[in-house]
Amino acid sequence: MANPKIEWSDALSHLLALATRLEGEGQYNIAKLARAAADALSRQAAFKIVMPTAKDKLINEIEQAVITLSALGMDENLLAALKRGAVALGEGRLPLINETPNAFVCRTCGFITLNEAAGKCPICGAWATTFKQFLPVYWLNALEPFAALERLRQTPLDVATLLEGLIEETLSQAAEDGGWAIRNIIAHLRDAEGVLSFRLNLLLEQENPYLESKAVFVWATREEACPPTTQEIFNVYKTSRQETITKLESIPLRDWWRTGQHEEFGTVTLRQQVSYFASHEITHLPQIELLRRQLHLDK
Ligand SMILES: [Zn+2]
Secondary structure, three states: OOOHHHHHHHHHHHHHHHHHHHHHOOOHHHHHHHHHHHHHHHHHHHHOOOOOOOHHHHHHHHHHHHHHHHHOOOOHHHHHHHHHHHHHHHOOOOOOOOOOOOEEEOOOOOOEEOOOOOOEOOOOOOEHHHOEEEOOOHHHHOOOHHHHHHHHHHHHHHHHHHHOOOOHHHHOOOOOOOOOOHHHHHHHHHHHHHHHHHHHHHHHHOOOOEEOOOOHHHHOOOHHHOOOOHHHHHHHHHHHHHHHHHHHHHOOHHHHHOEEEEOOOEEEEHHHHHHHHHHHHHOOHHHHHHHHHHOOOOO
C-alpha cells in the first residue's frame, strides 16, 4: 500500500471498465453490481470529506475544483460554466439554466458536452441519444405520476403525526445550530406547496409557460407571512394540497407531459414538477424528527 490514493482511483476505473465490458456481453445484472460498487465507493470517500458552509470558502472550493479539472484536461465549456456558477454564488443568487446548462456524458467513452446531445460522439461514435444527461436534482425524475400522487397524499399525514401534541413554544424553538424551528419547516412546506399549485395552473392553462425561479428557502423565516399558530400554517398547506391532488386526479394522463421553461432548470414537464415537489418534502421529515429529539420529545 505505497500509495492508497492511486490504488483507490485504479480500482474505480477498473470497476467501471468491467461494467462496460459486461454490458457488452449482455450481462446487465453483473454490470449493475459493479456500477453500484463504484458509486458507493465514490460516495463513501466523499462522505468523509467535510466541506465548508461559508459562501466565500465554498467559492474557493469551486475555484480549486476548476484548477484540478483543468489540469486533468476537462472540457473548457464545463469549466466556464462552473466559474459562472461560482460568480452567481458570490452574488447571492442561483445560477440560471443558460449560465449552467445540463451536462451530457457519453456512456461509452466519457466525452462530456453542455450541448443537447445531437448526432454522434466525436470520440467513439456512440449515438448521442445514448448519452447520460445530468439534471440539477434527481427529484425531477424520482416519482412516476401514481407514486407522486400517493406521496403528495401521504406527506401531510406524516407531518400531522410529527406535530401531534406539540405546543407553540416547542414548535417555535430554533434548532441547536440556530437553524429552522419546526414552525419554519411547516411554513416552508406550505410555501413549496404554493409554488407547486401556482405552476400547475400555469402549465395547464398556457402552452410551454415561463416558470420563474423562486427562492422558496428564504421565505420560511418571514414571520409577516405566517398566521399566529403553526397549526394554522399547517392547515393552509393541507387545504392547498387537497386542491392540488383533486386537480391532478382530474387531468388526462397526457397532460403530465405538458412542458414549461423553468428559469433555473430549463425544460421541465408537469410530471417532473410534481415529482420534484413530492420528493423535496420527504427530505424535510428527518429534519422535524431531529428537532423532536433535540427537544427531548423522542428518544
Ligand atoms: Zn463516446
